[in-house]
Amino acid sequence: xxxxxxxxxxxxxxxxxxxxxxxxxxxxxxxxxxxxxxxxxxxxxxxxxxxxxxxxxxxxxxxxxxxxxxxxxxxxxxxxxxxxxxxxxxxxxxxxxxxxxxxxxxxxxxxxxxxxxxxxxxxxxxxxxxxxxxxxxxxxxxxxxxxxxxxxxxxxxxxxxxxxxxxxxxxxxxxxxxxxxxxxxxxxxxxxxxxxxxxxxxxxxxxxxxxxxxxxxxxxxxxxxxxxxxxxxxxxxxxxxxxxxxxxxxxxxxxxxxxxxxxxxxxxxxxxxxxxxxxxxxxxxxxxxxxxxxxxxxxxxxxxxxxxxxxxxxx
Numbered sequence: 001x002x003x004x005x006x007x008x009x010x011x012x013x014x015x016x017x018x019x020x021x022x023x024x025x026x027x028x029x030x031x032x033x034x035x036x037x038x039x040x041x042x043x044x045x046x047x048x049x050x051x052x053x054x055x056x057x058x059x060x061x062x063x064x065x066x067x068x069x070x071x072x073x074x075x076x077x078x079x080x081x082x083x084x085x086x087x088x089x090x091x092x093x094x095x096x097x098x099x100x101x102x103x104x105x106x107x108x109x110x111x112x113x114x115x116x117x118x119x120x121x122x123x124x125x126x127x128x129x130x131x132x133x134x135x136x137x138x139x140x141x142x143x144x145x146x147x148x149x150x151x152x153x154x155x156x157x158x159x160x161x162x163x164x165x166x167x168x169x170x171x172x173x174x175x176x177x178x179x180x181x182x183x184x185x186x187x188x189x190x191x192x193x194x195x196x197x198x199x200x201x202x203x204x205x206x207x208x209x210x211x212x213x214x215x216x217x218x219x220x221x222x223x224x225x226x227x228x229x230x231x232x233x234x235x236x237x238x239x240x241x242x243x244x245x246x247x248x249x250x251x252x253x254x255x256x257x258x259x260x261x262x263x264x265x266x267x268x269x270x271x272x273x274x275x276x277x278x279x280x281x282x283x284x285x286x287x288x289x290x291x292x293x294x295x296x297x298x299x300x301x302x303x304x305x306x307x308x309x310x311x312x313x314x315x
Contacts, residue, residue, distance in 0.1 A: 044305075089110050
C-alpha cells in the first residue's frame with residue numbers, strides 16, 4: 001500500500017536519513033563500536049594506566065551504539081580477535097606521540113585491519129577525532145607531516161570544500177545545520193598540531209586516499225585540514241571535537257554548547273553509527289560480549305582534576 005506524505009509548512013517531517021537502506025540490506029540493530037583507550041598523563045597516573053573520556057562513549061550511545069573499550073594492555077593477537085567482534089572503531093582525542101607510542105601502535109593495528117576487512121568486502125567503519133585524526137595522517141602518509149598551529153581552545157566555523165556537500169559524512173545533514181557550520185563557531189578546536197593543506201596536497205599517499213571536506217585558518221594564516229573522509233573506505237576524521245558540545249562543561253574551555261552545536265554532534269554520531277550498522281560481526285557468545293562492554297568500567301567524576309567531566313579507567 002502506497003503512503004502519501006503531505007508537506008505542512010512550518011513542520012519538519014523527520015524521515016530516516018538512510019531510508020534507502022531499509023530496502024537494500026538488513027542492518028545490524030545492535031552495533032558495538034570499539035574506542036581506543038589513551039594512556040594516562042600526570043593527572044590520572046595515580047588511578048591507572050589508561051582511560052577513555054566518557055563523552056566519546058556518550059556520543060556513540062546517543063545514536064544507538066554500545067561501546068567496547070580497547071585496552072592498551074592486549075597482545076596483537078588479542079586486538080585482532082577483538083576487532084573481528086566489533087562493528088566499527090573510534091580513535092579518540094588525547095595526548096600521545098604520533099610515532100613510537102602505545103596509542104600509535106594500537107592505532108596502526110586497527111587501521112590496517114580496517115583496510116584489510118574492507119578490501120575483503122566487509123564494511124567496517126573508522127572514525128577519528130583530533131589526536132585520532134592526526135594519527136591517521138601519519139599512518140596513511142607514512143611520515144609525520146604535522147605542523148604546529150594556533151588552534152588551542154578555539155571554536156571556529158568550517159570552510160567547506162566543493163566535495164563536502166556530496167560527501168558521505170555531510171550528505172544527509174539538514175541544510176540549516178550546514179549553513180550554521182559555515183558561519184558560526186560550532187566546531188571546537190583544542191589541538192596544537194594540524195596538517196596544513198599544502199602538506200596534505202603535496203603528499204600523494206594522502207591525496208589518493210582522502211578527500212578534504214573542510215579547512216580552517218589559524219591566526220598565523222596557516223590553512224589546515226579540519227575534516228576528511230577516505231575515497232574507497234568508510235574512514236572519517238575530524239580535527240575538531242563534536243563530543244564536547246553536549247557532554248563537557250569545564251568553564252575554562254571555550255566549548256560551543258548551543259542547540260546547533262549539540263545537533264552537529266548528534267548528526268555526526270548518527271551517521272557513524274549507521275555506518276557501523278552495515279557490519280554484522282559479533283562476539284562468539286553473550287558472555288564474551290558482556291565482558292567486553294564499557295559497562296564493566298563505570299565512569300568516575302573527574303571534572304575537579306581534568307578537562308573531562310567523567311572518565312572510564314580501563315587499565
